[in-house]
Amino acid sequence: MTTEHQTLALILFSAFVAVTLGITTWVSRNRHGSAEEFYAGGRLFSPLENGFAIAGDYMSAASFLGISGLIALFGYDGLLYSVGFFVAWLVVLFLIAELVRNCGRFTLADVVAARMSERPVRIAAGTSSVVVSVLYLVAQMVGAGSLVGLLLGSSGAAARTLTVIGVGALMVVYVSFGGMRATTWIQIVKAVLLMGGAITLTVLVLLRFHGNVDHLLTTAADRSGHGLRFLSPGLRYGGDWTARVDFMSLGLALVLGTAGLPHILSRFYTVPTARAARRSVVWAIALIGGFYLMTIVLGFGAAALVGPAEVRASNASGNTAVPLLAAYLGGGAGSTGGAVLFAFVAAIAFATILAVVAGITLASSASVAHDLYASLKRRHARQRSEVAVARAAAVGIGAAAIALGLLAQDLNVAFLVGLAFAVAASANLPVLLYSLFWRGFTTRGAVWSVYGGLVPAVLLVVLSPVVSGSPESLFPGVDFQYFPLQNPGIVSIPLGFLAGWLGTVTSREEADERRHAETEVRSLTGAGAV
DSSP states (O other): OOHHHHHHHHHHHHHHHHHHHHHHHHHHHTOOOOHHHHHHGGGOOOHHHHHHHHHHHHSOHIIIIIIHHHHHHHGGGGHHHHHHHHHHHHHIIIIIHHHHHHHOSSSHHHHHHTTSOHHHHHHHHHHHHHHHHHHHHHHHHHHHHHHHHHHHGGGHHHHHHHHHHHHHHHHHHIIIIIHHHHHHHHHHHHHHHHHHHHHHHHHHHHHHTTTOHHHHHHHHHHHHTSGGGGGSTTTTTOSSHHHHHHHHHHHHHHHHHGGGOHHHHGGGGGSSSHHHHHHHHHHHHHHHHHHHHHHHHHHHHHHHHTOHHHHHHHOTTSTTHHHHHHHHHTTSTTSHHHHHHHHHHHHHHHHHHHHHHHHHHHHHHHIIIIIIIHHHSTTTOOHHHHHHHHHHHHHHHHHHHHHHHHHTTTSOHHHHHHHHHHHHHHHTHHHHHHHHHOTTOOHHHHHHHHHHHHHHHHHHHHTSTTTBSSTTSSBTTOOOOOOOOSOOHHHHHHHHHHHHHHHHHTOOSOOOHHHHHHHHHHHHHOTTOO
């Protein structure tokens, strides 16, 4: 990239960082330090505001950079991510949103602990939430590094490392000083910018092909080197049985994982009522659905105009397809228009990463403080001490995400998020559904359900080709690959449900009918909800 590209992008990066730090500073002066303020922003956001914030939280670097890159490289098979991410919201809308808002207070564990023994359930759910959050954070760090590597070219290796560290430091500042209120407004600003950038690029791509989508697809297929196979299933997930099962495993994880993501569930507590939570999801679905339709155009547009070879040469996993497409649409590398459009898109992508990491860090630090710390210090903990622990936890989580982000710099960000979804669907979704809908569910069942999904999911990832045994692995020089699939969802998700059932039927504990009836009435009517 030219010096002009670099200067413009850095100016826009700096402008967004300055605006978000300004928001954080303003909010920090107007907070009163309570747990409700820090975790839920005082529950004062409207459905429209929260819908934009949910969309901002969900449309991450995986969506803007990773999915478009996968479509540019693999055509039809990359569409699975767009479809899976979007369809997942039907599960959230019809099964989760209102019930979680009525039953919980700040975290996933609040919902489960409402009718169980609190300490073991909170420790299990809190641990799972932190693991999922860190995996999700790693994807955002990798996206930030890819952007800066593209921006600075051959001199960008050290800058990528510094960028990952800088993003981690900024997310700690956002969470520690601004809490949920600042994080929500940052998400709203980011969602508006991201939708504006996606609409601009989509219109420019369609204008290049005079609105003829068929011409766009055939050009992309011709440029891909694979012909019509580029537009058919199987280019990435075809061939032997392993690839096909991996395809099904990924789809299962994407569709079921959203309902178990801690930073998405925490958004339902920022509105005053369950009805507002449901309306928030409707707004989010409209925004997210439109955005994922545009990623399809952007992915095939990058394949048709830039070409998969050039995308792969820039970044082997395709994470830089959209910025390269922006430079091409603006007039090509070296042109003023290309520099401006590239800088605009790169800044939006960077803003996306900063906003998402703030939301995830807040959710995971809330789990550490409200679930892990408070479950051990329940009798002596005060609200202010719990909030102080959450701020300290943000620092530790940021450090872990930075370390793993530096390690995983060569993996596709959408693929990394797919792993986080698999763990969320395996560990969090079973215990959540059982708690809401199974009258006989017990504490042992809840704990076994969480660990029965979490441990196999993490273990299978460690033993998969993602970590070792291939040139694309985290550790290409060693081989302890014993599990053939890259995504463990098809195995670990059923294990989470099975462990919850087995723990319940073998438990000597009798389910508390009174507490279940109370939780059921509260979840369905909102009576007694915080």
